[in-house]
Amino acid sequence: MITCVVDYVIDPAKLEAFERFGRRWMDLVERHGGTHHGYFLPSEGASDRALALFSFESLAAYEQYRQGFGVDPEFIAADRIREESGCVLRYDRTFMRPLLPSDLPN
Template sequence: MVITCVVDYTIDPAETEAFEQFAQAWMRLVAEHGGIHHGYFLPAEGASDRALALFSFPSLAAYEQYRARFGVDPEFIAADRIRDASGCVLRYERTFMRPLLPTDLPGHSG
């Protein structure tokens, strides 16, 4: 079963450029380690301190293999260093969801 991780960030609006660098690094790493990144969604209108990220792995086990690299893999450490050095992320919350896609609907032929 596909698992999608939704990360809700509170960011420092003064550090949006650093957050974008952080996001670009993680989009690449997710893709290189078996996931599909659906993108980061940055403030445009309304609250300027909220951002979201969504990415999927084919299973919870695949996600856990990816997570095992945190704090160990030099590329993962470097990506987190962008966040830590800039202070661009003030807080984040991770939620795991199961997607229901149009291709899952009865009668879908595509």
């Protein structure tokens, strides 16, 4: 399993648009074979940082999901929210391997 961690710098004045963007992508990840762990939005501290975490069975499964970018009308519509609103100023994507409580020895 791989988990994609997306670290966003967002425009705090456009948080509602970012939430619409996030809801669309959570649905798309789930429908295209991944598990979305949610978006984590500013609460206290920095008001311009957000995170998203989602997992796929493998990097190959993630790459299959990525084939829809720029092609699938639903992917394009979801990304249009970000582009038209300007809610995302910058983002970085990192892939991690989770260590989960279920991985602990008995």
